[in-house]
Amino acid sequence: MVNAHTGRAESAQEFGELMARMMVPAPGAEKMPPYAPRSSDVIISPFGKCGTTWLQQTFHTLRTGGDMDFDDISRVVPWIETAPALAIDINAEQKADPRGFKSHQSYDTLPGGARYAVSLRNPKDAFVSMYRFMEGWFFEPGTVPMEHFYQGWITPGPQGANYWTHLLSWWRQRDNPDVFLTTYEHMIETPAEHIHAFADFCGIPCSDDLAALTLERSSLAYMLEHKDKFADPMMRTLSEERCGFAPGSDSAKVRKGGVGGHKAELPPEIGEAIDAVWAGQVEPETGFASYEELDASIRERNSA
Template sequence: MPAQSMKTSFEGNGRLRPQNIAEMKAVFARLCTEQGFRNGLSFQPQSTDILISPYVKNGTTWMQQIVHGLRTGGAMDFDEILQVIPWIELAYDMGIDLNGQQVAKPRAFKSHLPWDLVPKGARYIVVFRDPVDALASMHRFLDGWMFEKGIISLADYARTILSQSHGWWEHAVSWWRQSQRQDVLMITFDQMKNDLEKVVDQVADFVDSDITASVRHIACEQATFDFMKEFEARFDDHLLRERRDEACGLPPGGVATKVAKGSSGDGFTSLPDDVLQLLEARWAKSMFSEFGFKSYSEFARRVDERSLP
């Protein structure tokens, strides 16, 4: 939940961006205002709406592109994908009316909320990714934007995330409790990497089973790494940074990218033993304790089995 606006220790001392964890947390807390967050929580979706609600860095933008391609036949006339698939937690702060007309049907929205908080009444798509890979991806995304490039290590960032009560694990628990619901489509990041065409078909059937084969093909082609890399600026949150950097106390010109060839397992090789132990403990306390999943790979297999036709 966002915090009230506060003065950060680095403002006014000549530094460009946060230099440590405490400063980064203070800045990040100002990305979304209390009023904006409450506005998102109170949103009343329609039964035909699609809410894409993975945890951060779990393939959200990738899934947005798939859904938008399927509902428009491949329209790319947007400067930033958040313009056509609004982020409900930040729409108010971005000056976007969640009830405004969208460019195509069904309406589609982005969120990172767990099931317990996400507005009810829509249809939902959730993507799961190995939490260590997602953590490493988020660190890369914030490096040079929310903190001075290279100043905060992956290990220190991981320790910070693991010290918080809510994270990937609680998000996954919240959504997996809904695994029997027919209005929730669950996909894994590895599925998207390994068989994009199949995933696009699954999403198409979920969004509108009448979507033609030719539109499915276009949506698949426009969700490939090469295509999204070519149009990278449309997926890099530059409008978000332009609108919210000043509110966060950040200078303009930060660099952040979302289009990358997402890795699997690389995060483990660059984390020290104490962080790996914390990760194991967090998994045991959440996914193993409630569902008996011994590892992410075991959980991912169950997600993949669930998504089979």
């Protein structure tokens, strides 16, 4: 049984059952047409916990000159997959052009005809970050071991992708001019360069003043200061309605950031399992024996 006081899961099975409730379309959602892309649209589609919210904020700051008049970043840069559950008109006009959207889908499952921005991240850091993100929101801290959570993390989601299939789908598009492919680690090391490159990709003129403002407002410190806007408040409210969670669950997306945090938390057996999947699925197609080699290759390509 879920926790009687908070409604949160206390096992991996209960966690999966609660998550399934979240994606059920809202009444009347079937009358809303599916997303219809425009060639100027920018779809931000990293895998979960690989820089999505950071890119959403960077994009929205660039196109609006610094607008912060929103309660949820996914209200102004809407999340395609959750639009039916939230009864959001995904085709509506937005605060500014170009329109921007969030997704976690692979290239193969997104509608064509738009532009796509994706940051990749070390799978071990992405896994630990997702575990900590769900802990305290969907499951009680200390009740779902990482080993159990890992089995769910590697299971393909509603769109049929897991971390590795998602990564490979975007790697295959590395030469596609409509795809902006970078890495979370490189963004951390050279944020100013990435702001200019991202603005250029989106077709947004970027003056030095706008670049400086964007650098400030997409920084970890600034986003932590305004963390409620980046904590999925719409989805948190939905989770309280559909899952019966007590108000005040911890849905904060902006936490510590950084690189290599998994080293202090990841059980060795999960690290070995991730390495084995990489060797079996990613290395044969990319030729890279590790994520670090892939990261280095993307950096070199983007610097050419």
